[in-house]
Amino acid sequence: MTAPSPVSARATISATESTPSAPQTTVREAVLDLLRAFGMTTIFGNPGSTELPLFLDFPDDFEYVLGLQEAVVVGMADGYAQAKRNAAFVNLHSAAGVGNAMGNIFTAHKNRTPMVITAGQQARSILPFDPFLFSNQATELPKPYVKWSCEPARAEDVPLAIARAYYIAMQEPQGPVLVSVPADDWARTCEPVAPRVVSSVVRPDAAVLATIAHKLDAAQRPAFVIGAAVDRSGAWDEVLQLAERHNAAVFVAPMSGRCGFPEDHRLFSGFLPAMREKIVSLLNGHDVVFALGAPAFTYHVEGFGPHLPEGAELVQLIDDPSIAAWAPVGTSAVGNIKAGVRDLLDLSQPAQRDLPPLRVPAPRAEPTPVMSAAFALQTLAEVRDAHSIIVEESPSARPVMHRYLPMLHSETFYTMCSGGLGHSMPAAVGVALAKPDQKIIALIGDGSAMYSIQALWTAARLRLPITFIIINNRRYAALQEFASTFGFKPEDPLVGTALPDLDFIALARGHAMRGVRVEDPATLHDVLREALASPEPILVDIQVG
Template sequence: MRPIEALLEIARDEGVTRIFGNPGTTELPLMDALVEAPDLEYVLGLQEGSVVAMADGYARASRRPALVSLHVAAGVANGLIGMLNALRSRTPLVIVAGQQDRRHLVQDPMLSGDLVGLAAAATKSALEVHHAHDLPIMLRRAFALAARPPAGPVLLSVPMDLLEEETDVTLPARSPVSAPGAPGTGVADAAALLAGAERPVVVAGDGVGRAGAVRELVELAERLGAAVYHQPMNDGVDFPGGHPLYAGMLAPRNAAVRAVLEAHDAALIVGCHAFMPHHYTPGPAVPDGLAIVQVDEDAAEIGRNFAVRHGLTGDLAATLRALTGELAGRVPAAAGRIERIGAAHARARAETEAAATAAYGPAPMDPGAAAHAVAAGLPGGAVVVEEAITVGLRLRAVLRQDRPGSYVHTVGGGLGWGIGAAVGTSLADPDRPVVAVLGDGCAMFGLQGLWSAARYRVPAAFVVMNNGEYRTLKDTLDSGGGASAQHGRYVGMDLAPPALDWQSAARLFGVDSVRAGSADELRDAVAGAKHLDGPLLIEAPITGHKAGR
């Protein structure tokens, strides 16, 4: 079996049915081989940032590693932002990057470069294949490593001449990668600490959703009678948004997290990568003296940024079930806590809903009203792919997504991810409506992804929140009271003039579009996503920084 044949056969055996890429000369052996491999669809993107974003969305929705093909040093560099997002969001990707022909690498040919060096900081592992007989085993290792907790992207640099060799290579068998087992000790002590707490709290990290352990966390929280917060800028649904115990998302600042946790005497932190602050505030996220039980699949997370009383490493679902079992009959106050916490949360949600609906009106819309209109219009079973920065925070406050996988975000923060991720999400799960909520600045970073949406007739709605500015930067400057806030002038933060013409942008890529003239029209346009048979861009004009002060 030739190396290129081995690559395709291993891909099939690992469950790959689509390869995401943008080809160049170093990928010609792969592209030629795919002519005789109709079972492996090549999904074309116009730029590597969109390619990796599509693979990211696809891997999350399909719950298995996605295969990506990138072209030489320039292609790897363009794809780095997607790799950084995948690394932070722990998305399993296997990236095969074409290297220049080895027979003249010593001459420093055009397109060549240190692919491994470029990718090293943005991947779990980056290696170059030097011998044809090493390719099969290194590719097997890449798939296993990408999926093993903590999951993430793995890159292999493969010289193009290596794929064309006539050398016969051996195909190694696939070794199943099992999930971590439940911890053998510590569960009873951890449960005793939680049972004895008077004011317990739970922080649900994205590891819960990735592990498919949402139901188990719900049962534990109910057994304990504890409010549940999502980790800062959570990437998915790790606890049902409509549950009475759900308290919302922790803000990504140490001071804000600390202010919440100070009201409690014990915390259960599950599947959470530290607290990942965004804006700096002095002091730690965890108050002194807080008794913490931390549960994670990755042993390196236990006590990483704060001291814990009990750290449990193992399969999240199994560990949570074990804790719940230990708590049986030991928390008689749980029912009363649930009633009290649920009533407080219901009042807060009603106030948020009332404020948002009161702001409904014609375009340009109030950002809170626009966010509410999207949430109100979502079809049943819809997946929200969110990359909207300021409006995204308002959307989180009104979304009530309960189904795991129905909300997708990237904590990586590399802009331009949302359009491609929505395309990949829809390709992996075409029976669910997909609604991407995008800031206009974010969308411009990944606009090429609309072409792939049109080419593959992806039935997704792309809602562009158009305020013509980088509002989050202006808001941050205002909070600091600097010269920009004092003079009302902001350098390099306005996208008009000239104004971005989103209807023309959609037409350029062959995508239908509409402009929502009011919050009601936006709600109705989003509701229509369930009937789409191809992509639709919905422009939602919203008020900007000065009007929204």
């Protein structure tokens, strides 16, 4: 090998010097700039040591919403993301924080809530020594309840991982993702990452939609089963129009976490339970069942026999291909609900049909010495504005709510699709942050409230005008009602279901919030009217039998 001549050496040096260097920034600044571009300037967290470097010189245009436990943090972010229709940004503490949050991460997965979760990790230089408070398999811990998880191989790759996480979280079916970030990554230099436009909507296959339209047009007595994806996709008006065109009986799918149809409408036929035989019974007489934005079907207990009434055919429009894959029968179109329903409106031209039978109204609940949940919810329905938002988690009172507290407008009802408790009390805080001009009513059971009672502190500290209503029956009533399914007789003792001596007024006071207890049905109307008018959060403990 010969040495380069002085001329060629000078040319090499000159070429190197003339190459412009890429602009540099810190990982922290690159991520903050991305979050600004994505409209994610509210951060939900409960900080630990490994998260502190993110918050050095915390910018004025960001808001940090503190939750007093990680499950509360994720619950608040879930409500916020659903109400904002954009991913929420969550910051958790290493393995312990993610572990505390897993119940509500599972619920976010079931709710299809877009959420970018960052979890702190110990510094890269000490990871080989199993340091205190590190996460041994950070990307595996939240699985299978995140769509994607990553711990970038280099600090410089953190902004790209955050960008990818956002795009994946927002793609339908939406859901949470997780990025583990070592503590020393935030101060490292990197190249900035520009935000991109990434489509999150897939249009359903036209040929499959044409098949569904043909089956609906040919039906004699169609039934729609509406799920949470209808309201998630903003398809309320289109679904209403399609149901009216077909004069279809409309049911709400089992365990739906959103409202998708006005429950005072002439076509509304009620709620399907999560039991195979009862679903078949309620759908009896319908020849085409259209599961719209819903699984077909969600079951809670073992069942037997057919999934549909004899002679009925199933068609489905769903945004999740995995749900379409496990549907036991029928034809399924996969894609965005709103886009699919709009196409069905263009394709459907049914003949005139008779209206389905009217739903039998619930008998009026009357006051009794020990107040009933029906009377309490009937009174709430009479007092509240129909456009106020109900965030509910009272499993034993939910069937009563279905009869006495109808949801009439889009985006006025949120609950958990998972069945996991501890979601809705903090979710009410998130919804209130996202929709500051609307009244938020958190309708929570006494047992459910104790899973995430710390949410009261955040609501009080931020002075959010939420009315927390505790339906207090002093027990896990849903379990007592469910016991007969497993062979319990009414006289059999059921251990672990009594909840005596919980003082919710003291708990509210301990979280800097005013509370009032109601036992007399005669006073409930006035108490609720005053509570709903309160400009600050308030807790109403309603004692029911």
